[in-house]
Amino acid sequence: MSKKAIIFxxxxxxxxxxxxxxxxxxxxxxxxxxxxxxxxxxxxKGVSRVRSLEILLDIGNVELSQAEKNKYLxxxxxxxxxxxxEMDTREILPGIPxxxxxxxxxxxxxALGSASKNARLILENLKLLEDFNAIVDGNDVSTAKPDPExxxxxxxxxxxxxxxxxxxxDAFAGVQAANSAGMTSVAIGDPEVLIGADFNLKSTKxxxxxxxxQLIK
Numbered sequence: 001m002s003k004k005a006i007i008f009x010x011x012x013x014x015x016x017x018x019x020x021x022x023x024x025x026x027x028x029x030x031x032x033x034x035x036x037x038x039x040x041x042x043x044x045k046g047v048s049r050v051r052s053l054e055i056l057l058d059i060g061n062v063e064l065s066q067a068e069k070n071k072y073l074x075x076x077x078x079x080x081x082x083x084x085x086e087m088d089t090r091e092i093l094p095g096i097p098x099x100x101x102x103x104x105x106x107x108x109x110x111a112l113g114s115a116s117k118n119a120r121l122i123l124e125n126l127k128l129l130e131d132f133n134a135i136v137d138g139n140d141v142s143t144a145k146p147d148p149e150x151x152x153x154x155x156x157x158x159x160x161x162x163x164x165x166x167x168x169x170d171a172f173a174g175v176q177a178a179n180s181a182g183m184t185s186v187a188i189g190d191p192e193v194l195i196g197a198d199f200n201l202k203s204t205k206x207x208x209x210x211x212x213x214q215l216i217k
Contacts, residue, residue: 002108004216005133005160007151007178010114012170013188013204015091015126017116018045020083024076025056032072034060045171048144049073084118087125093204100131102209108216109133111154113167115144134158145173148181155181166215168207170194184215 011017022041029036040059044052053073057064064072103110111134112119119137123129134157141150155165167178170188175197178185187197188204199215201207 002106002216003160003164004108005155005158005165006103006108006110006212006215007113007154007158007165007167007183008110009167009169009171009174010112010116010119010122010137013093013168014096014112014128015087015093015122017084017087017122020080023083024079025052027079028072028076029056029060032057032060032062034062036060049077081118081121084122084125087122089127092126092128095204095207098209099207099212100128102212104131106216108212109158109160111158112136113150113154114138115141115150145171146176146180148177151177151181151183155183169197186215 008014021044022038025041025044026036036056036059043055047055050073053069053076100110110132112123112132113136115138116122117138120129120135123132123135134154136150136154136157140153143149151165151167152162155162158165162182165181165183166186167174167181167183168186168188169175169178172194175185175187175194179196184199185197186199186201187194188201191197191200194200
């Protein structure tokens with residue numbers, strides 16, 4: 001088995017669930033009487049559900065009691081879960097099926113390190129749950145990225161030293177977390193946003209077998 005291991009973030013790396021969060025927030029905004037755009041949705045990236053609601057209410061200039069906030073948070077989550085319940089293998093991002101097949105064939109262990117509390121459900125719908133050697137999600141951690149906790153737990157579960165782990169991320173906080181953990185960081189997305197990564201790729205299509213060989217050498 002390879003000395004190296006790979007830790008994947010979920011959203012934006014394996015699959016794109018951000019669009020479903022956007023749709024659920026948009027429906028909530030409309031029910032409160034205002035519109036919510038994709039540009040405004042950028043403000044919610046990597047932000048907790050509670051803080052996201054506060055930002056949304058600021059945009060709509062709406063004030064709610066704590067009880068009302070709790071009700072809407074639950075409604076938003078139920079709506080989001082109804083969307084991800086419909087997900088299937090067609091939603092896996094380009095390049096990922098080939099990469100995972102290569103890692104399995106070469107016996108290179110890989111884990112999921114995600115803030116999502118629905119990570120296992122999503123992987124199950126994508127028929128990928130059994131492929132991962134370890135899964136660490138929002139239910140397993142006490143601190144969010146950029147704290148490295150999620151990746152350090154994943155390394156421990158894989159039985160690997162942090163310096164032997166390669167993290168694939170699409171968020172700046174995730175890149176920071178990987179770097180703080182002493183791991184190699186591979187960022188998917190805009191290099192001007194994802195600064196500090198060891199490798200920058202435009203999309204998952206660039207996660208080729210050749211790159212994987214280079215990373216695990």
